[in-house]
Amino acid sequence: MTEATVIGGSGYTGGELLRLIVGHPQLELGQVTSRSKERRTVTSVHPNLRGATDARFVHPDDLEDTDLLFTATPHGYTMEEMPRLRDHADTVVDLSGDFRLDDPAGYDEWYDEHPNPGMLDEAVYGVPELYRDEIRDASLIAAAGCNATASILALHPLVESGIVDDEDDVVLDVKASSSAGGASANTASHHAERSRVVRPYAPTSHRHQAEIEQETGLDVNMTVHAIEMVRGIAATAHALVEGVEEKELWKAYRGAYGDEPFVRVAKSRRGVYRYPEPKVVEGTNYCDVGFEVSDDRVVAFSAVDNMMKGSAGMAVQSANIALGYDEGAGLGFNGMHPV
Amino acid sequence: MTSAECPVCEAEVEPEWEVERGEIIDCGDCGAELEVADTEPLEYIEAPELEEDWGE
Numbered sequence: 049m050t051e052a053t054v055i056g057g058s059g060y061t062g063g064e065l066l067r068l069i070v071g072h073p074q075l076e077l078g079q080v081t082s083r084s085k086e087r088r089t090v091t092s093v094h095p096n097l098r099g100a101t102d103a104r105f106v107h108p109d110d111l112e113d114t115d116l117l118f119t120a121t122p123h124g125y126t127m128e129e130m131p132r133l134r135d136h137a138d139t140v141v142d143l144s145g146d147f148r149l150d151d152p153a154g155y156d157e158w159y160d161e162h163p164n165p166g167m168l169d170e171a172v173y174g175v176p177e178l179y180r181d182e183i184r185d186a187s188l189i190a191a192a193g194c195n196a197t198a199s200i201l202a203l204h205p206l207v208e209s210g211i212v213d214d215e216d217d218v219v220l221d222v223k224a225s226s227s228a229g230g231a232s233a234n235t236a237s238h239h240a241e242r243s244r245v246v247r248p249y250a251p252t253s254h255r256h257q258a259e260i261e262q263e264t265g266l267d268v269n270m271t272v273h274a275i276e277m278v279r280g281i282a283a284t285a286h287a288l289v290e291g292v293e294e295k296e297l298w299k300a301y302r303g304a305y306g307d308e309p310f311v312r313v314a315k316s317r318r319g320v321y322r323y324p325e326p327k328v329v330e331g332t333n334y335c336d337v338g339f340e341v342s343d344d345r346v347v348a349f350s351a352v353d354n355m356m357k358g359s360a361g362m363a364v365q366s367a368n369i370a371l372g373y374d375e376g377a378g379l380g381f382n383g384m385h386p387v
Numbered sequence: 388m389t390s391a392e393c394p395v396c397e398a399e400v401e402p403e404w405e406v407e408r409g410e411i412i413d414c415g416d417c418g419a420e421l422e423v424a425d426t427e428p429l430e431y432i433e434a435p436e437l438e439e440d441w442g443e
Contacts, residue, residue, distance in 0.1 A: 294395070
């Protein structure tokens with residue numbers, strides 16, 4: 049068994065990691081850290097884990113050595129602390145944005161100046177569909193952002209097949225759930241304000257745009273809306289390209305994902321769910337991708353659960369690869385219908 | 388049993404039973420309804436959409 053510790057275990061993605069770790073056949077839960085919840089039971093914050101663990105939160109200063117370290121902390125923490133954290137574990141999977149960008153200048157532009165820029169080269173971007181071989185040898189994995197995961201996986205086959213390139217105009221529309229905003233409350237997340245909104249969020253400068261452009265090589269025009277969902281991301285990408293045939297798209301998406309365990313092509317002429325739909329993948333590690341085409345436009349869709357394929361689930365998938373376990377270990381849930 | 392290509396998405400569609408000409412089978416990948424156009428060799432065409440009968 050591999051011991052897995054979670055830094056920042058009181059947040060939503062931290063809680064999702066705990067759910068996956070306690071159900072994982074090869075992982076056992078080590079410490080769970082939280083400054084604000086120190087000494088409280090984990091189940092006082094994550095009630096879904098009642099009966100599954102009697103762990104209590106510990107202060108991050110009391111971190112002990114472990115085998116596998118997941119960091120589910122707000123942006124800025126691990127870019128400072130990573131040198132110390134890596135001394136505690138052979139494998140670190142960081143769920144924040146602190147090690148996703150290759151170029152330190154990207155942090156100046158999209159985040160803050162990076163205090164450990166030399167470590168960026170050591171981090172592998174944690175999308176197995178793009179970097180499976182690199183993850184296999186990685187000791188530092190930067191799990192991708194939720195909006196970025198959905199967007200990259202929707203666009204990746206179009207780029208790989210040459211249907212879309214950096215000369216094409218790509219408009220990216222992302223619809224995000226409330227849990228994607230994290231567990232900290234603010235006025236905008238107050239129920240009376242958040243409920244039923246269709247709220248433009250970072251209309252032209254969402255941070256995840258940086259990693260989407262890095263990984264696709266495209267110049268994307270991205271807008272995110274906060275909508276009425278607790279879990280889920282729906283991404284719709286419009287590429288203004290002419291003369292693409294439906295069969296080309298089938299070939300591109302099958303070529304990219306035909307052997308992938310957690311990406312499914314959802315495009316059907318029949319049934320209620322003809323394209324990717326977030327609620328179909330709720331609680332699962334799947335990313336459903338789909339497409340449609342007209343004379344002068346290709347539309348690519350994707351849907352993920354932001355807590356799963358968009359963060360904790362893909363972090364565990366990457367850890368499974370890095371540790372040599374079955375890639376799908378602990379991630380077998382197929383979702384529910386109806387939900 | 389042999390298989391044949393879906394004319395819509397090019398998936399290999401392999402019926403698990405002995406199909407007859409004119410039989411309808413749906414593609415497991417794209418959901419298109421396919422009509423068995425021939426059996427030797429097996430060949431599909433996209434089945435025509437049913438049109439609304441307004442009773443007139």
